[in-house]
Amino acid sequence: xxxAELSERSGISTATVKYYLREGLLPPxxxxxxxxxxxxxxxxxxxxxIRALVQVGRLPVATVRDVLKNVDDTSLSQHSRIGSAVWAxxxxxxPAEGDAETAEAxxxxxxxxxxxxxxxxxxxGAESPAYRTLVGAISAxxxxxxxxxxxxxLPYARAAAQVAQSDLELVASYDDAEEQIEAAxxxxxxxxxxxxxxRRLAEAEESxxxxxVGS
Amino acid sequence: xxxAELSERSGISTATVKYYLREGLLPPxxxxxxxxxxxxxxxxxxxxxIRALVQVGRLPVATVRDVLKNVDDTSLSQHSRIGSAVWAxxxxxxPAEGDAETAEAxxxxxxxxxxxxxxxxxxxGAESPAYRTLVGAISAxxxxxxxxxxxxxLPYARAAAQVAQSDLELVASYDDAEEQIEAAxxxxxxxxxxxxxxRRLAEAEESxxxxxVGS
Numbered sequence: 382x383x384x385a386e387l388s389e390r391s392g393i394s395t396a397t398v399k400y401y402l403r404e405g406l407l408p409p410x411x412x413x414x415x416x417x418x419x420x421x422x423x424x425x426x427x428x429x430x431i432r433a434l435v436q437v438g439r440l441p442v443a444t445v446r447d448v449l450k451n452v453d454d455t456s457l458s459q460h461s462r463i464g465s466a467v468w469a470x471x472x473x474x475x476p477a478e479g480d481a482e483t484a485e486a487x488x489x490x491x492x493x494x495x496x497x498x499x500x501x502x503x504x505x506g507a508e509s510p511a512y513r514t515l516v517g518a519i520s521a522x523x524x525x526x527x528x529x530x531x532x533x534x535l536p537y538a539r540a541a542a543q544v545a546q547s548d549l550e551l552v553a554s555y556d557d558a559e560e561q562i563e564a565a566x567x568x569x570x571x572x573x574x575x576x577x578x579x580r581r582l583a584e585a586e587e588s589x590x591x592x593x594v595g596s
Numbered sequence: 597x598x599x600a601e602l603s604e605r606s607g608i609s610t611a612t613v614k615y616y617l618r619e620g621l622l623p624p625x626x627x628x629x630x631x632x633x634x635x636x637x638x639x640x641x642x643x644x645x646i647r648a649l650v651q652v653g654r655l656p657v658a659t660v661r662d663v664l665k666n667v668d669d670t671s672l673s674q675h676s677r678i679g680s681a682v683w684a685x686x687x688x689x690x691p692a693e694g695d696a697e698t699a700e701a702x703x704x705x706x707x708x709x710x711x712x713x714x715x716x717x718x719x720x721g722a723e724s725p726a727y728r729t730l731v732g733a734i735s736a737x738x739x740x741x742x743x744x745x746x747x748x749x750l751p752y753a754r755a756a757a758q759v760a761q762s763d764l765e766l767v768a769s770y771d772d773a774e775e776q777i778e779a780a781x782x783x784x785x786x787x788x789x790x791x792x793x794x795r796r797l798a799e800a801e802e803s804x805x806x807x808x809v810g811s
Contacts, residue, residue: 499801502801511793522786533766541797542798544795546802549803567742569799571737572737574736578726579730579752580759580791581784587757587760
């Protein structure tokens with residue numbers, strides 16, 4: 382298809398598609414003449430992923446470029462491509478280096494991963510941005526005096542494990558390796574607001590049950 | 597205690613404590629002389645909540661003021677105080693008004709709440725910011741062509757329900773009504789990065805299991 386059709390089918394203006402091409406987010410089409418190029422379904426899919434990252438995930442273009450570089454790195458195994466693309470997504474605050482609270486939060490995180498038997502995360506350790514975010518979040522809870530022992534964290538981890546199973550089932554439902562990686566990245570980003578808003582709704586239900594008029 | 601001790605015990609500089617007093621985030625102390633005031637444990641607790649909202653939740657001061665106004669509204673029931681304080685927290689993107697995708701996402705959300713039996717959320721409906729966020733997130737998934745039927749959303753909702761039960765158990769573990777409300781708000785904010793980072797770690801485990809070298 383030509384640029385105009387790519388724009389129409391993706392719902393993204395031709396000016397923006399050209400911008401993504403210039404910035405290297407979208408691979409160039411196949412040249413058919415000096416002024417025209419031909420695009421295919423892979424371009425359409427890539428635009429869908431870019432929209433998820435830019436519009437829903439609100440990622441800066443430079444970060445999207447890093448994520449896509451990992452998506453496209455065919456020298457890696459399927460697992461590593463998914464992992465490194467998700468690692469390049471922005472994460473929440475990092476822990477402060479080297480203070481006592483962080484060291485204690487690190488011990489809690491290690492104990493939690495052992496209890497869960499999450500060996501992959503344990504061997505990746507501090508290299509994983511999600512692990513560093515977890516340590517940072519636990520040290521914030523500690524500093525503010527809120528409960529954050531492994532017994533408090535386990536229910537969250539078990540819920541996360543259930544969600545991750547659904548996530549990867551969705552990923553595995555795509556036949557093509559490229560599509561699987563794109564779906565893994567998009568769903569990590571797109572399902573975050575789903576999960577957080579459902580948690581708030583569920584909290585309201587639970588609060589109503591415990592403290593509501595009818596309780 | 598005097599301002600200096602309040603500052604030391606909370607780990608917040610006296611200049612910042614004075615700023616929070618001026619901005620009305622922290623209620624004034626009890627005047628003991630023309631230049632001195634006396635503060636108590638409730639001020640310490642309130643500073644802890646402010647730190648959670650400002651430093652971890654990165655909320656602007658004006659939003660923190662709105663949240664605290666609801667926390668302090670003793671004309672409301674305990675359930676309503678918790679609810680309205682959490683409603684004042686910032687939420688993710690809102691759905692676009694009145695387009696076909698949003699209407700479809702609204703139907704999906706209603707069907708999901710019915711299936712779950714979440715009557716409180718159903719009656720609060722569009723007034724609840726979390727509900728609007730959910731509709732927005734589902735319509736983003738729809739627009740980008742990712743699966744988002746009730747069967748896809750149910751695993752997330754069930755995980756959210758488990759997490760909410762832990763959240764409210766923690767809230768109920770505090771004896772005092774004020775403390776319960778403060779804990780509800782703080783934990784809603786402080787446990788979000790815990791949940792999201794654990795989901796990413798769990799995804800890595802699940803991806804390793806399905807696509808890793810040993811699989």
